[in-house]
Amino acid sequence: MHGTYNFWLVALSLVVATLASYTALDLSGRIAQLPNRRQRHAWLAGGAGAMGIGIWSMHFIGVLAFTLPIAVGYDFTITAGSLLIAIGVSYFALSVIAHDTLGPKRLACAAVLMGLGIAGMHYTGDAAMQMQPGIVYDPALFxxxxxxxxxxxxxxLSIAHKLRADEQENVHPKRMAASVVMGLAITGMHYTANAAANYLPGAICGAANGVDLRWLGTTISIFTFAILIVTLMLSRFDARTASLVQSVSQLNSRIVYMAAFDSLTELPNRRTLTEHMERAIELGKHGKGLFAVLFMDLDGFKTINDSLGHTVGDHVLRAFAxxxxxxxxxxxxxxRLGGDEFVILVRxxxxxxxxxxxxxxxxxxMREPIWIDERPLQVAPSIGIALFPxxxxxxxxxxxxxxxxxYAAKRAGRGTCRFFEADMNEAATRTLQIQQxxxxxxxxxxxxxxxxPKFYGRDGALAGAEALLRLNHPTLxxxxxxxxxxxxxRNGQIVPIGYxxxxxxxxxxxxxxxAGLKTTKVAINLSPRxxxxxxLLATIQEIVRAERMGPERIMFEITETAAMHDVRRTADTVHAFxxxxxxVAIDDFGTGYSSLAYLQRFRVRQLKIDRFFVDGLDxxxxxxxxxxAAIIKLAHSLGMNVVAEGVETVxxxxxxxxxxxxxxxxxLLGEPLTPDAFGALLRGNGDGDGAPPLRGAPAPA
Incomplete structure (x- = not known):
């Protein structure tokens, strides 16, 4: 007995198989992300029902697409049994997909069991027709x-397991393509099994008075699409809800982290340090351990930050941390308390x-240099120590x-440590008062x-003056x-003060x-900051022009230590001035590097010997x-004149x-004078510009 196929119903069965496959892929991704065991079982059960109905309905739509020349019906009990087989197979499949690993052995065993289950669903569905005589199957096609x-x-199973993670790139288009392939495979199996069935001449359907085919076909189609689409919608909605909850949780965790840790160095911040210290104090009061607080500040960090930029400064802080x-x-x-201040709570x-x-x-x-962009930077802390209790x-x-x-460690020379002493509070209070x-x-x-005043060593005539700053506070x-x-x-206030x-x-x-006085050259100190x-130079030029002053009346002094901090930059600055x-003069010479090569690069006009060496003469x-004598000969050989400061004895x-x-x-020669007193000195000395040409340098034209 031969039957015919309805093309539209065949196409509809393929669509149902594809939709069921896509539902399975989507559910596998959702189930894999669920951390709660109870939720996983609930989604497994619901997903298995939707997927099983999809596979089962594809089977029956395929059956309806095949028309026999006799009346056909299905036994309700056996048909329900085939549906249960489809749901059970789907539950098994989703459980396998949701597993963390899917090795070759597990995949092979699962594929055999699932394949037999699908085949069992199909042939159980055929048995629901109760054909008399029974259906004869072609062994090869079977x-x-x-x-x-x-x-x-x-x-x-393999495709679904690989595509179960929603975070993959283009995961939804991949699932769509994979569901088409899976749909073709499922329908291919169904129609191969149909081709294996031979209906004998004169056979009749024993269940012809069972479930009506038209009612069954319409009901299956409507309910299948409805169930699969609702399942997909619920899965997407639940996934978005879970994603939103996860995002809120991550944001909350980040807020909590930011409230407790420094964002730059990822060290605990002041708030967290305070909590740890409070716990340590509580334990200490019960005799369960004493502790120390090491407070430190980076010497020279502000200079690095200002000269090389905040990006380099941030690298230094992270490396220091x-x-x-x-x-x-x-x-x-x-x-890290902030800026370049750090604390170690030592238990x-x-x-x-x-x-x-x-x-x-x-x-x-910290004596080892910190390398930033192949440049060594030397950063050392000054450390203050306080002990509990x-x-x-x-x-x-x-x-x-x-x-x-x-701060006491800084005053002692920096790059060292000091324990707290009672009189340091007075110094700290004094520091705060001076800051204000x-x-x-x-x-x-x-x-x-x-x-x-500065005087010529040759004849004692007035040679110039050094401007010295004083602060006269009404209280201090x-x-x-x-x-x-x-x-x-340290506070950066030196910049506007210097201007x-x-x-x-x-x-x-x-x-x-x-006032009619013939003025002399005035030296002004420039700080490292x-x-x-x-x-710097542009601002000074603007000030000098605004005050209608010629640059020949001013000399700038740079300490040797500041000059050697960044030799190339210092040389460029000196040459620009x-x-x-x-x-430009080098001040406090002999306290730093005292390098002949550096002095040649700077080509300054004047060298000032530090008072330490002047004291050494006695x-x-x-x-x-x-x-x-060596310093003076060195300077003269380079065409510089020499100033000795701190001369206090005959x-x-x-x-x-x-x-x-x-x-x-x-x-010994002259104390710092008020402007009026220095004016009187100028009046008594006459022309202050009678300086002889430099030794070793050509006379000015």
């Missing part, structure tokens, strides 16, 4: 249908030397006292200049530069000129004299004159 079912199952972490022990807390300190050893380890580690029993007190000890005074000084005109009184310059340098000094010096020179400013008509006699003056030192400066 076997082929089972093989196709197994191979199709293996392909479907990593090294600090390496120096800390398990249980210690390394935190289980038995003796003060335990904390000192940690500080010394940090200092030793000796130096405080609250977070605020311990941090404050460790901070005071850190500096903030007010420019606006309230607390600053003034003093001018210390008259402050010397030694008290406030380093504080202004004020240039402007005020120019104005004072004009006042002397207006000023040298780091990219617009000289090109604009300003003279203290060490022959050795001190030999050193000063013997020092006589030895310097004998060594042919060009100029002398010090309290």
């Amino acid at each position: 076997a082929a249908s089972i093989v196709i079912a197994i191979v199709a199952s293996a392909a479907a 990593r090294r600090l972490t390496e120096c800390a022990s398990t249980g210690d807390t390394v935190a 289980h300190v038995g003796l003060p030397d335990d904390a000192r050893r940690v500080a010394q380890a940090v200092l030793e580690r 000796r130096d405080g029993d609250t977070v605020e007190a311990l941090l404050k006292n460790a901070d005071a000890a850190m 005074a500096l903030h007010e000084a420019l606006d309230k005109k607390y600053f003034s200049l003093r001018f210390q 009184g008259l402050l010397s530069p030694a008290e406030f310059i380093s504080i202004a340098e 004020w000094v240039v402007r005020e010096a120019c104005r004072q020179i004009r006042r002397w000129q207006a 000023q040298l780091a400013q990219p617009d 000289q090109k604009c008509g300003f003279e 203290a060490n006699d022959e050795e001190g004299t030999a050193i000063v 013997s020092q003056r006589e030895k310097l004159e004998a060594l042919r030192c060009d100029q002398l400066q010090g309290y």
Whole structure:
């Protein structure tokens, strides 16, 4: 007995198979992402029902596409059994896909079981027709249908497992293409099994009065599409909801992290450090461990930040943070308070030397340069140490006292450590008062200049002056530069103060000129922080032009240490100043590198011997004299004149004159004078420009 196929129903069966395959792929991805076991089982059950109905309905639509010349029906009980087989097979398939791994053995076993299940569903559906005599199957085609079912199952399981992650690139187009392939494989198995069935002549359907085919076909089609589409919608909605929940959770975690850790170095921040210190204090009060607070600040970091940029500064801070972490022990807390301030909370300190050893380890580690863009940068901290409970029993007190000890370490020469002592609080209070005074000084005109004269060693004539800054505060009184310059340098206030000094010096020179005095050259100090400013020369030129002052009246002094911090940059700066008509001198020579090669590169006009070597003329006699003589000969050989500062005894003056030192400066010859007092000195000395030509240099035209 032969039947015919309805093309449209065949096409509809393929569409249903494809939609069922896509549903399976989508559900596999959703189930794989579920962390909750109960949710996974719920989605497995629901997904198996939807997928099973899809496969089963494809089978029956395919059956309906085949028409026999006899009345056909299906036994309800057997038909329901075939549906249960389809749902069971689907549950098994989704369980396999959702597993973390799918090796070759697992895939082979699962494909065989699933293929046999699909084949069993198909042939059970055929049995529901209750044909009399029974259907005779072609052995070759029957076997082929089972093989196709197994191979199709293996392909479907493998593809579904690979595409189960929603994070893959173009995952939905890939699933769509894969579902078409899987749909073709499933329908191929079905129609191969149909081809294997032979209906004998005269056979009748024993279930012809069972389930009506038209009702069955319409119901299956409508419900299948509805169930599959609703299942897909629920899966997508649940996935989006889960994604939103995950995003909110990640955002919340990030907010919590940012509230507890520093974003640049990823170290604990001040808030987290405070919590750790509070717990340590609580344990310490119960006799469960003493601890130390190491407060540190990077020396020279602001210069790096200003001269090389914030990007390089950030690299330095991150590298420093990593090294600090390496120096800390398990249980210690390394935190960044902000800027270049770091703290190590050292637990289980038995003796003060335990904390000192940690500080010394940090200092030793930081002696190695930090390499940024193949450039070595030397950054060392000054460390202050406070011990619990000796130096405080609250977070605020311990941090404050460790901070005071850190500033004491800076005053002691930087790159060292100091334990907190009671009198440091007075120094810290004094520092805060000076900081506040500096903030007010420019606006309230607390600053003034003093001018210390310089004299020729040859005949004692006035050679020039050095402008020295003073701060006269109504409460603190008259402050010397030694008290406030380093504080202004650290806070960056030295930059506007330095420009004020240039402007005020120019104005004072004009006042002397207006009084009919023949003025001399005035030397002005430039700090390291000023040298780091990219617009330093342009700003100074603007000030000088605004004050109608010629550059030949001003000399700028740069300390040797500041000059050697970045030799190339210093050389460029010196040459730019000289090109604009300003003279430049190296101050405090002998305290830094004292390199002949560097002096040749700078080509400065004047060299100032540090007072340490001038003092050595008395203290060490022959050795001190030999050193000063060598410096003077070196400078003269390079065409520079030499100024000795800090001359305070007659013997020092006589030895310097004998060594042919060009100029002398010090309290023996003249103290820093007010502008009026220096004006009187100018009036008594007449023309102050009678300087002889430099030794070793051509006379000016």
